[in-house]
Structure formats: C-alpha cells, structure tokens
Amino acid sequence: MxxxxxxxxxxxxxxxxxxxxxxxxxxxxxxxxxxxxxxxxEASAITYLVDRDFGIDGKVVGYITTDGTIGTLASANIVDWNLYTEDGVSVLSQRGPLNATNEGLDPANWGVLVRGAALTATATELSFDFGSVGNDLVIFQVAPLGNATDYYCLAANADGTCLNPASESIDINGPSAPHPSLSHTGLVSIGVIDSGPCTDTDGDGFCDDEDVCPRDNPNDTDGDGVCDSDDPCPLDNPDDANADGVCDTTAPVDDCSSLEPGRLRGLCNAYCEATNCDGEHKASDRACNRLMGRYLVASDGEMPPCAVDAEP
Incomplete structure (x- = not known):
C-alpha cells in the first residue's frame, strides 16, 4: 500500500x-x-499470548508478535517472538529478532518459516488451519531452518519437516529426545491477545478466580502451603519451631529481590511462588503458563529468576 x-x-x-x-x-x-x-x-503490531499445553509431556508458552496484518500471514508478517518450550525432559527458549537484540543475543540463532495460507490472524486471535490440504506449516526453530531439531511446529500435512501431519509438535535435542505432539482437525487458536484487566485484589498478576491466595502478594512467603493472610506465622516454616508460642520470624527467601518493586516484581513473585507451592495451594498449570506469558511480555522476553532457561 x-x-x-x-x-x-x-x-x-x-x-x-x-x-x-x-x-x-x-x-x-x-x-x-x-x-x-x-x-x-499501516498496521500496528499485535502481540498474541501463546499458552499451549501438551499435558505432562511439555508446553509452549510466551508470545508471537505480528506486524498487525489481518487475514493470511506469511513469514515476513511475524516480526518477533519469545517461546519457552518444554518436552518433559529439556527446556528451550526461542527468540525473535527484536527480543534477541534487546537481550544482547544474535538474532541469527533463531528463525521462523510460514508456508502456505493456513496461518491467519484477527485483531484478537492467531490461528492455524490443520485441515489445510496443502503442505502448510509454521515452524519456529533454532537456526538453520529445516535442520529437523529444536523446533515448535504447526503442520497441516507430513512432509518430513515436522513430526506428524495435522499436529503441533515439539523437538528439543534431536531424534533421541521426547517429541510431544498434539493432533488437531480444522482451525485451532494458537494465541490470543491479552484480554485486559480482571479483578486482581492483591495485584500479583493472577486474576482472583485463578489465584490460590487472592488476598496475598506474595501468596505464601514462607512456602508452607498456607496463604499469608491465613498463616499465623507467615515468615516461618515451620511456624514455631521451638513451640514457645512465638513466631520465629525468619527472613523469607525472595528469588525476585533483584527486581525493582512494581508490576514486574509482583509477576515474578507470583510465578516463582505458584510453581513451587505444594498441595491444595499449587496453582494450575494453565494459570502458571498464562502468568509466564504476561511476565515475558512485561520483561521484554527475560525469564523469571526462578525459571530454568536454556539458550542454544
């Protein structure tokens, strides 16, 4: 135009x-x-949050940013991404050119290929048509593209590039590694824009209906499985080691203390705590993955201190 x-x-x-x-x-x-x-x-860039759950075998969470094109997308329309991938054994982070540059990394380490017309976008959703009759695919991969390893792939039909036809699949570290895969039919939503503010009483980045401790930020400072607002000794685990009726008031361990106080630190505390809580107070995988996506957007792709990150 x-x-x-x-x-x-x-x-x-x-x-x-x-x-x-x-x-x-x-x-x-x-x-x-x-x-x-x-x-x-001229279109404005749109960032779609990705939260793909492969069950106990793996996940893909993060974001994909397009140039704002609505309709069918090509490789050139994908301007940036940060995808944190697990296969049940190993982890891998893939970064787009903007994110890599911001982190002082070489953008040439990663690439994306869109083939065919199966990848489409609306103003609120990024989708892939697994029912396409052609060899349509989208693959985010550690360079070089087409090397048959270290990828997140959406494929309509098998052509040797990705694991299975009509599926999304993960590969980390090659043929000997696990290969989580999900079979699909028809049009499937891959990413959505952030739905915006919700009720978040404690301001920790979790909506109240997903927050294990909706009144507390952090939720469980001492990691004893009891929300701070319900914990008689929120800084101690155990609460009263010497049974003298007085809280020991030990100093909490804060994995996110290096961050400046504010939204990013709150998101970090919420994510790190939710992934380490035990019992009935452990957050759902979906809630944790959604929070990871929000953290990656807020931090320009930098992982939370408590998350294991693998760079190629």
Missing amino acids: KRFTLMLLAVFIISISFMRPFAKELVRRAVGLLFLVSLAA
Whole structure:
C-alpha cells in the first residue's frame, strides 16, 4: 500500500507542472489526503499470548508478535517472538529478532518459516488451519531452518519437516529426545491477545478466580502451603519451631529481590511462588503458563529468576 502510494505521488509531482494554478492546488490536496490515508492504513503490531499445553509431556508458552496484518500471514508478517518450550525432559527458549537484540543475543540463532495460507490472524486471535490440504506449516526453530531439531511446529500435512501431519509438535535435542505432539482437525487458536484487566485484589498478576491466595502478594512467603493472610506465622516454616508460642520470624527467601518493586516484581513473585507451592495451594498449570506469558511480555522476553532457561 505504501509503495503504491509513493508511486502515485511521484506521477502527480511530474504531472502537476503542466496544470493550471487552481488545478495544481486541488491535486496537492488530493495527494496529501491520499498519503495520510495510506499512513493510517499501516498496521500496528499485535502481540498474541501463546499458552499451549501438551499435558505432562511439555508446553509452549510466551508470545508471537505480528506486524498487525489481518487475514493470511506469511513469514515476513511475524516480526518477533519469545517461546519457552518444554518436552518433559529439556527446556528451550526461542527468540525473535527484536527480543534477541534487546537481550544482547544474535538474532541469527533463531528463525521462523510460514508456508502456505493456513496461518491467519484477527485483531484478537492467531490461528492455524490443520485441515489445510496443502503442505502448510509454521515452524519456529533454532537456526538453520529445516535442520529437523529444536523446533515448535504447526503442520497441516507430513512432509518430513515436522513430526506428524495435522499436529503441533515439539523437538528439543534431536531424534533421541521426547517429541510431544498434539493432533488437531480444522482451525485451532494458537494465541490470543491479552484480554485486559480482571479483578486482581492483591495485584500479583493472577486474576482472583485463578489465584490460590487472592488476598496475598506474595501468596505464601514462607512456602508452607498456607496463604499469608491465613498463616499465623507467615515468615516461618515451620511456624514455631521451638513451640514457645512465638513466631520465629525468619527472613523469607525472595528469588525476585533483584527486581525493582512494581508490576514486574509482583509477576515474578507470583510465578516463582505458584510453581513451587505444594498441595491444595499449587496453582494450575494453565494459570502458571498464562502468568509466564504476561511476565515475558512485561520483561521484554527475560525469564523469571526462578525459571530454568536454556539458550542454544
């Protein structure tokens, strides 16, 4: 659109010298309006949160950012990503060019390939059509692309690039590693935009309906499985080691203490705590994965201190 507009602008500039004064003014105004319309039509980037659960075998969580194109997407429309991947044994982080550059890493270490027309976007959702009859696929992979290892892949049909047809699959460390895979039919949502604010009483990044301790941030400072607001000694585990009726008040361990106080530190505390809680107070995998996605967006792709991160 922009290139076409610039071509028209060049033609008008050449032609305008042959026009009468009043016609020149009309053309100038028309060209200016056309140029403004073209700028307004330029899409703004859209970030979709990814939360793909492969059960006990693995997961993919993070985000994919497009240039804002609505409809069918190609490789060039994917401008950035940060995908934290687990296969049940190993972990892998894949980063797009913007995220890698921000982290001081070489963007050439990772790539993305979109083939066919199965990947589509709306203003709120990123989807892949696993029912496509062609060899359509999307693959995020440690370079070089097509090396048959270290990838997150969405494939419509088997062509040797990814594990199975009509499935999304994970590979970390090659053929000898586990290969979590999910079979699909038809159009499947892969990512959605952040749905926006919800009721979050304690401000820890978990909506109240997903928060194991909706009144507390952090939820369980001493890690004893009891929410701070219900814990008689929220800084002690055990609460009263010498049974003298007085809390021991030991100092809590804070994995996120290196972060500045604020939203990022709150998200970090919530994620690190939720993944370490035990018993009935352990957060659901879906809640943890959703929080990881929010943390990655807020931190420009940097992992929480308590998360294991593997770089190629």
